[in-house]
Amino acid sequence: MTTNRITELFNIKYPIIQGGMIWASGWKLASAVSNAGGLGLIGSGSMYPEVLREHIQKCKKATDKPFGVNIPLLYPNMEEIVQIIIDEGVKIVFSSAGNPKTWTSHLQSHGITVVHVVSSVKFALKAQEAGVNAVVAEGFEAGGHNGREETTTLALIPMVKEQLDIPLIAAGGIANGKSMLSVMILGADGVQVGSRFVATPEASSHQNFKDLVLKAKEGDTQLTLKELAPVRMLKNKFFNQVIELYSKNPSKEDLIELLGRARAKKGMFEGDLDDGELEIGQISGLIHDIKPAGKIVEDMVSEFKIAKEMLPTF
Template sequence: MFSNSITKLFKIQYPIIQAGMVWASGWKLASAVSNAGGLGIIGAGSMYPPVLREHITKCKQATDKPFAVNLPLMYPDIDKHIETIIDLNVPIVFTSAGNPKTYTSFLKSKGITVVHVVSSSLFAQKAEAAGVDAVVAEGFEAGGHNGREETTTFVLIPLVKQAVKIPIIAAGGIATGRQMLAAMVLGADGVQIGSRFVCTPEASSHINFKEKVIAAKEGDTLLSMKKHVPVRLLKNKFFEEVHAAELNGADVNTLQQLLGKGRAKKGMFEGDLEEGELEIGQVSALINEIKPAAEIVNEIWQDFSAALQKPIEGM
């Protein structure tokens, strides 16, 4: 039986966390990952308060294992989300995209374990000072919203390890057990995986998007909109419009107008592969098939265990 600071903190079997991705991470995916021994997360960023309540309720019916809710701190109705989380006794909350000082102490006073997503060692120190129980250190390779520093996971994890004493979860560019082992050798106590879990039957993202991810090759994603909100996207018609605007020196207002409203929903949930925003990580180049979430958890753990036992050639 494997045991470390992350498995003990979350009361899970494997230190494998499924990222709370917008338009992909509903109750079906979260419960499947939790039932398989990892930690499933419901992505609240794309949900209205009544929808989040429905997903938490259904997740609790589908699993008796711990699960979490990802809560972007810039969400406009965040107080209603927090009310729902407390009312339904969600045990773990992952916060992101904001100042962890704002809600951490309040959530912890309600008995909730709090984890914050960071993109630098400085932000990790601020999160630790705010009282979080662990941090997700997310490297430049990750899909979706990203840090402006462009620090890669291989560099970020040892930097954060030097900077804080709380447990560290590595994220960004991880889809296999070998990558998981590499992250843990560098100082992580567990891994958070997003892109790999998009390509599951349980993910609520559109089949068009899943198939686009499977078809992705090296270089098919790029960090965009750094002047506005940095986000890693698959290249498509919308991406090319953003890229052209940035090359022409577009300001924040121009990028906001180009982005408009509902662009992520259009791409990832409704399956519009030309006009939609397609958020995915660089590791999409390693993803070649759609398979159940439980199979992915087991495959990652078996790969991790095998790599752990195998000596390095030449040593």
């Protein structure tokens, strides 16, 4: 696989980025992906500032390859989190869930490459205007927090590509080499993979959650809670409670009360499959085994090359 705009931007071997997922993407997963030639990301969204510092320090010891940190911009303690990233010498930040103008120039002034995650053409252009180095365009299929527009990856990537000048990374529904090839044909320079890396020994999520992901079939996930922050999750007891509440025409406050606190931690990190929020993408229906993160990268690259050679001609 030859170099392209993404491998050059991050100084990595393959244009494969591991999503910075809450309760899954700690230093073990990030370092494993980076060591395999991709770009590992630590998901700071589920970490207190000092926990993030610990993960960054452990990741630096576990890999001499580039890695980054994902930061949800709407979270509290942003000043402290950004300062830790700067102090620890992290050189790549993926931002999401907020206005990229807030921190991009400050991070870049410290030599940090900044990428922003979006779910629409409109916000891709706003991110470019804010001066980010690249954009992740995430389709409706993706797990976790998502866009309200429900634009699928197949439609979103070419629409963003048509108007974007900076490098473009595709996300949502990508778990193998064939899907990677597909979005790159549509105009992406690289891919961000989340859900597939949940089903790895290195992911910090609970084994109960990993096992349930393997059992997921088409239709087992759904995007909901749009009034708060749209999130795609597996259907379980908590999900059914959400649907039941919607039948009563709830207020935003009613939804907030049902969601409560630490619902995602309860499900994905503590393994409560009934009352927890279980965030995963539609592609979970194609995830059938738990295997090392490095092997996932290796298999994606191999399948990408084979699929590229087998493209039909007419």
